[in-house]
Amino acid sequence: LNIIDDWIQWTPIEGAFQPVNQRKVRNLGFELKVEESILKQNDQEIKLVMRYAFTDSRIAKQYVNDTNVGKRTIFVPAHKLNGQITWKKSTLLVFVRPTYYSKRFDTVDNSSFVSGFLIADIGVQKSFKLNKSEINLSLTAENAFNNDYENIRFFPMPLRLFALGFNVKL
Secondary structure, eight states, rough: EEEEEEEEEEETTTTTTEEOOOEEEEEEEEEEEEEEEEEEEETTTEEEEEEEEEEEEEEEOSSSGGGGGTOOOOOOOSSSEEEEEEEETTEEEEEEEEEEEEEESSTSSSSOOOOOEEEEEEEEEEEEEEEEEEEEEEEEEEEEOOOOOOETEEEEOOEEEEEEEEEEEE
């Protein structure tokens, strides 16, 4: 439980974002994490990690207008669920990372919201030893299923993105 006094929040008002003092906001929630190795034999492993977060963030007091007291704060999803399943064999790692966000209100009176969304990243990593150095190469497809989504209304997030990584540990 968090009680926050004088929380300044950038709020969309008539098409422009303006700072609004919410006076007092109450945040209540919990997080849960489950991690399990499903298969572990020889030089391979399948591992599952799941995380769930619940957040109930509400306006407790306002300076000017108390009509929004008890309403959810904007841009804070009530539910977030993400996970990762990995398959590792020797120096090769393959993963899938799905993430779900529930709807988020985008007006202080909770009259409109941005829909929830599910996206997933898929990737592969390969490690090499070279002398005393370790080299990691990776290829990831972020938002692999090319879903349209927005965190803030009228600001679409990127579609599928391929990222190539190269990391050297000396």
